[in-house]
Amino acid sequence: MKFKTAEIITGIIFLLYSILYIFWITPTYVTNALNDSSIQTIAWTLRPEALPNLNIGAFIFFTCIMIIQATRSKVDELLELSFNSIFKLLFIITCSFIYVALLPIFGFLTISPLFMLILVYSLGLRDWRYIVGISLVMPFLMDFFFYQGFQIILPEGQLWK
Amino acid sequence: MEIIDQIIQGMSLYFTFKAVLMVGIGVAAGILVGAIPGISGVMATAILVPFSFFMPPTEGIPFLLGLHKGALFGDSIPAILINTPGQPAAAATALDGYPLAKKGEAKSGIQMALVSSTIGDTFSDIVLILAAVPLAALALKFGPAEFFALMLMGLTIIGGITGSSAAKGILSALIGIMIGLVGFDAVTGAERYTFGIPILQGGVGTIPLMIGLFAVSEVLIQAEKSNKLLSKRPDTAHLKGGKNLKLKEIKASARTIIRSSILGTIIGAIPGTGAAIATFIGYGAAKRASKKPEEFGKGSYEGVAASEAANSAVAGADLIPTLTLGIPGSATAAILMGAFLAQGLRPGPELFEANGATMYAIFALLLIGNPIMIVVGWVLTPIFARVVTVRQSLLVPAVLLLCLMGVYVYRGNLADIQVALIVGVFGYLLRKIDIPLAPLVIAFIITPIAERSMKQALILSDGDFSVFLTRPISAGFLLVALAILYFGFRRKTKNKKSE
Numbered sequence: 001m002k003f004k005t006a007e008i009i010t011g012i013i014f015l016l017y018s019i020l021y022i023f024w025i026t027p028t029y030v031t032n033a034l035n036d037s038s039i040q041t042i043a044w045t046l047r048p049e050a051l052p053n054l055n056i057g058a059f060i061f062f063t064c065i066m067i068i069q070a071t072r073s074k075v076d077e078l079l080e081l082s083f084n085s086i087f088k089l090l091f092i093i094t095c096s097f098i099y100v101a102l103l104p105i106f107g108f109l110t111i112s113p114l115f116m117l118i119l120v121y122s123l124g125l126r127d128w129r130y131i132v133g134i135s136l137v138m139p140f141l142m143d144f145f146f147y148q149g150f151q152i153i154l155p156e157g158q159l160w161k
Numbered sequence: 162m163e164i165i166d167q168i169i170q171g172m173s174l175y176f177t178f179k180a181v182l183m184v185g186i187g188v189a190a191g192i193l194v195g196a197i198p199g200i201s202g203v204m205a206t207a208i209l210v211p212f213s214f215f216m217p218p219t220e221g222i223p224f225l226l227g228l229h230k231g232a233l234f235g236d237s238i239p240a241i242l243i244n245t246p247g248q249p250a251a252a253a254t255a256l257d258g259y260p261l262a263k264k265g266e267a268k269s270g271i272q273m274a275l276v277s278s279t280i281g282d283t284f285s286d287i288v289l290i291l292a293a294v295p296l297a298a299l300a301l302k303f304g305p306a307e308f309f310a311l312m313l314m315g316l317t318i319i320g321g322i323t324g325s326s327a328a329k330g331i332l333s334a335l336i337g338i339m340i341g342l343v344g345f346d347a348v349t350g351a352e353r354y355t356f357g358i359p360i361l362q363g364g365v366g367t368i369p370l371m372i373g374l375f376a377v378s379e380v381l382i383q384a385e386k387s388n389k390l391l392s393k394r395p396d397t398a399h400l401k402g403g404k405n406l407k408l409k410e411i412k413a414s415a416r417t418i419i420r421s422s423i424l425g426t427i428i429g430a431i432p433g434t435g436a437a438i439a440t441f442i443g444y445g446a447a448k449r450a451s452k453k454p455e456e457f458g459k460g461s462y463e464g465v466a467a468s469e470a471a472n473s474a475v476a477g478a479d480l481i482p483t484l485t486l487g488i489p490g491s492a493t494a495a496i497l498m499g500a501f502l503a504q505g506l507r508p509g510p511e512l513f514e515a516n517g518a519t520m521y522a523i524f525a526l527l528l529i530g531n532p533i534m535i536v537v538g539w540v541l542t543p544i545f546a547r548v549v550t551v552r553q554s555l556l557v558p559a560v561l562l563l564c565l566m567g568v569y570v571y572r573g574n575l576a577d578i579q580v581a582l583i584v585g586v587f588g589y590l591l592r593k594i595d596i597p598l599a600p601l602v603i604a605f606i607i608t609p610i611a612e613r614s615m616k617q618a619l620i621l622s623d624g625d626f627s628v629f630l631t632r633p634i635s636a637g638f639l640l641v642a643l644a645i646l647y648f649g650f651r652r653k654t655k656n657k658k659s660e
Contacts, residue, residue: 042349123554124389130555
């Protein structure tokens with residue numbers, strides 16, 4: 001994909017988000033926690049949605065400028081993103097979220113070596129001495145460092161309690 | 162008399178063996194993490210800052226100051242040894258540092274980087290100390306309208322001149338404001354954009370945002386390289402042996418170091434300009450003034466000295482707007498400001514009134530930190546330099562694990578890790594389309610303060626927006642902001658024409 005195409009797509013996503021922000025997110029999620037009706041009577045500039053509205057207005061303006069600049073650009077630079085790298089990134093992110101979900105259940109010392117092992121292997125290293133070594137040493141070293149240095153207990157895991 | 166009392170009080174609080182030791186530990190940690198290939202000084206600071214939250218201010222603040230210094234110098238190690246600068250600012254160092262390493266002079270090259278970095282840092286620290294008090298005193302005379310206009314101007318400078326296009330820089334700052342608006346509104350108590358998630362009621366956490374944006378996104382950038390490249394051991398033939406730096410080599414580069422220190426300090430004091438601009442301007446000026454310009458790019462000590470002195474001079478200078486006005490001059494300064502806030506210090510004009518003793522102690526520790534950096538850097542760099550020999554496929558997962566746990570220890574909440582991961586992916590996408598991250602972070606940090614000033618000014622004027630235009634200083638700041646925007650877009654148009 002061309003870089004300027006990516007910029008235009010980003011701009012369109014930003015504009016769609018802005019519409020969502022103005023018509024749904026701000027009306028729904030700027031809420032008066034105190035249920036104080038006096039907020040409705042104060043000057044609009046003092047209301048909680050004043051700065052968000054001004055900000056989103058500026059956001060739309062500069063997004064349009066970015067889109068215009070991208071459409072006029074004559075540079076044919078390509079975006080550095082291959083199918084392989086997208087797949088690898090998705091894998092790392094998915095693994096990270098699964099790791100975070102499993103942390104409170106299995107605990108840091110149980111799940112982290114497995115997480116490290118999968119990541120090191122997926123990044124291309126095939127020497128099992130290094131893979132197993134770093135996967136075991138790093139979590140234990142971190143646990144020791146956090147506890148001894150700062151008296152911080154990393155997640156222990158409900159399964160072992 | 163009051164100032165003397167505050168200085169004495171500051172010294173008695175912070176001038177302890179433990180505080181000086183914490184500066185040393187901060188410097189060492191900064192050098193070690195900064196020396197990891199692909200990790201910039203900003204990222205190193207973001208990763209290590211959470212540790213300061215578990216220290217009392219008398220130890221946490223010295224640790225942060227040492228970290229700030231060490232991380233900056235640490236960047237130069239992989240730049241010189243394996244031609245892998247952690248950030249654009251270190252790229253100028255690699256131009257001459259790597260050829261020096263190939264000539265078998267890596268050790269003296271790194272030592273030159275250390276010496277010039279320390280001199281540049283010392284110079285900018287002295288300027289910071291001299292400029293901070295009068296500037297803060299001047300800023301104290303500002304009312305809320307002036308203060309809001311000043312912050313808007315600062316943000317426009319940062320957004321307008323950072324990155325490849327003014328529009329992208331400003332967009333980044335606006336995204337930062339959007340994220341900064343999450344949480345309770347300070348005036349009305351209304352809940353904004355929390356989506357019913359309890360952890361968001363206090364706003365998006367500073368540390369998850371910083372680590373996500375800088376560290377997690379960088380891990381993803383590194384991870385997308387080919388597996389072959391990631392699992393290959395770096396060429397470390399230039400690591401061993403080499404001579405020590407001689408005094409005559411430092412003397413020969415003295416003028417260059419002083420010139421670059423002055424340039425770096427001036428450029429660094431302008432919010433948003435960043436170290437990359439300073440290093441390349443310093444490098445270019447040194448080459449023009451050198452008696453041997455033909456040696457530049459082929460392993461010139463002057464070249465290394467020029468870029469490193471300018472790079473480090475920015476560090477002290479960008480603390481000038483951070484400490485005196487509460488406007489962080491760079492991403493690293495924004496992270497430090499977040500950490501100072503967590504330590505109970507609120508950077509801004511009132512800082513000298515509320516925490517005068519601590520401020521003078523900070524100044525003293527900044528100066529003391531420089532000789533400490535020389536000693537720690539000289540002794541430990543040969544050991545720390547070995548980190549560049551580690552394969553990326555081992556480093557990337559290890560750094561990711563450290564980042565995730567760094568976020569966890571911030572509040573002991575696993576939801577913060579999820580926030581950091583989401584922000585990391587978002588930061589990665591922004592970087593892909595060349596939207597700079599520094600304006601986002603700076604805007605995020607100053608949004609609550611700027612909004613409070615805006616609302617205070619509006620309350621005084623019964624909600625009338627013209628208050629920002631009728632007060633001369635405030636109007637002046639807004640005019641400057643407009644002018645910066647105009648020149649920012651002109652720069653882009655000119656660049657396009659030259660293409």
